[in-house]
Amino acid sequence: MRMNEPEAHFGTVRRPAGPVILDLKNISLSFGGVKALTDISFDVRQHEIRAIIGPNGAGKSSMLNVINGVYRPQQGQIVYRGEVRKNMDVHAAAKSGIARTFQNIALFKGMTVLDNIMTGRNLKMKSNFLLQALYWGPARREEIAHRIKAEQIIDFLEIQAIRKTPVGRLPYGLQKRVELGRALAAEPEILLLDEPMAGMNVEEKQDMCRFILDVNDQFGTTIVLIEHDMGVVMDISDRVVVLDYGKKIGDGTPDQVRGNQDVINAYLGKGCA
Numbered sequence: 001m002r003m004n005e006p007e008a009h010f011g012t013v014r015r016p017a018g019p020v021i022l023d024l025k026n027i028s029l030s031f032g033g034v035k036a037l038t039d040i041s042f043d044v045r046q047h048e049i050r051a052i053i054g055p056n057g058a059g060k061s062s063m064l065n066v067i068n069g070v071y072r073p074q075q076g077q078i079v080y081r082g083e084v085r086k087n088m089d090v091h092a093a094a095k096s097g098i099a100r101t102f103q104n105i106a107l108f109k110g111m112t113v114l115d116n117i118m119t120g121r122n123l124k125m126k127s128n129f130l131l132q133a134l135y136w137g138p139a140r141r142e143e144i145a146h147r148i149k150a151e152q153i154i155d156f157l158e159i160q161a162i163r164k165t166p167v168g169r170l171p172y173g174l175q176k177r178v179e180l181g182r183a184l185a186a187e188p189e190i191l192l193l194d195e196p197m198a199g200m201n202v203e204e205k206q207d208m209c210r211f212i213l214d215v216n217d218q219f220g221t222t223i224v225l226i227e228h229d230m231g232v233v234m235d236i237s238d239r240v241v242v243l244d245y246g247k248k249i250g251d252g253t254p255d256q257v258r259g260n261q262d263v264i265n266a267y268l269g270k271g272c273a
C-alpha cells in the first residue's frame with residue numbers, strides 16, 4: 001500500500017520505504033519444551049513502519065527480544081545492514097543502532113524527565129568515568145552537547161513543561177512518551193516499540209500515533225512495533241506480520257492482512273479482533 005509512494009497520514013507525508021535493512025530468516029526459539037517461535041521469516045525495509053501482531057502468547061515479544069539480542073534463537077539467521085549477526089547481545093544491538101521501549105515502562109521513576117532522556121545518550125558518551133566525575137575539559141563539552149540533544153528531543157515530543165518533573169509523578173501516557181524520548185536519545189536506526197499505546201486513552205493514543213509517524217518521517221527511523229489496537233496498526237503500518245502460536249500466518253500490507261482467512265480465524269478463535 002505505502003511501499004513505493006508516500007501517502008498522507010495524520011497530516012504527514014510518508015517517505016517511501018528503502019531497501020531491506022533487517023532480514024530474519026527461519027528463526028526458531030524454544031524455552032525448554034515451549035516453542036515460542038517456529039521457523040519465522042520476514043524482513044524490514046529502511047524507513048518503514050512494520051507491525052508485528054497476533055493473539056496473546058503468539059511470540060511477538062520473543063521476536064522483538066531476538067531482534068535486540070535479549071534472546072538468541074536456536075535456529076535461523078539475522079542479517080542486519082547486509083551482515084549476518086553472530087553472538088548478538090543487548091549491548092551490541094544497541095551500539096549497532098537498535099533501540100527499544102518496553103511493554104511495562106522501564107524508566108528511573110525518581111529521576112527527572114531530562115535525566116531519564118540523558119540516560120539514553122550513554123552509549124554515545126566517549127569521555128571516561130574519571131573525566132565525567134571531575135566534569136572537566138572534554139567531559140564538560142561532551143555533556144553540554146548531549147544536553148542539547150536531549151533538549152531537542154524534549155521539544156520534539158512537546159514535553160518542555162515537565163522536563164524537571166520526576167517521571168514517577170507523571171500520568172501513564174506521558175511516561176510512555178518519555179520512554180520514547182529515551183529510546184530516541186540513542187539516535188537509533190531501528191526503533192522497536194513494544195505496545196506503545198497499551199493502557200492509553202483515545203487522546204493519548206492519537207498523540208503517540210502522531211509522534212511515531214513524525215519520528216519515522218522527520219528522522220527517517222525504521223520502526224518495528226507490537227500493538228494490540230488494530231485500528232492503530234492498520235492506520236500507521238506499511239506492512240504487518242501476523243504470528244499465532246509462534247508461527248507466521250500472515251504478512252503483507254494492512255489490506256492484505258485484513259483479508260487473510262488464517263488471520264481472521266486466529267483472531268475470531270481468540271475473540272480479540
Ligand SMILES: Nc1ncnc2c1ncn2[C@@H]1O[C@H](COP(=O)(O)OP(=O)(O)OP(=O)(O)O)[C@@H](O)[C@H]1O
Nearest residue numbers: 031034035036054055056057058059060061062063
Ligand atoms: N522467558 C521465557 N521463558 C519461558 N517461556 C517464555 C519466555 N518468554 C516467552 N515465553 C513463552 O513463549 C511464548 C510466546 O510468548 P511472548 O511473550 O513472546 O508472546 P506475545 O505474543 O508477546 O504475548 P503477549 O501479547 O501476551 O505479550 C508463550 O508461550 C510464553 O509463555
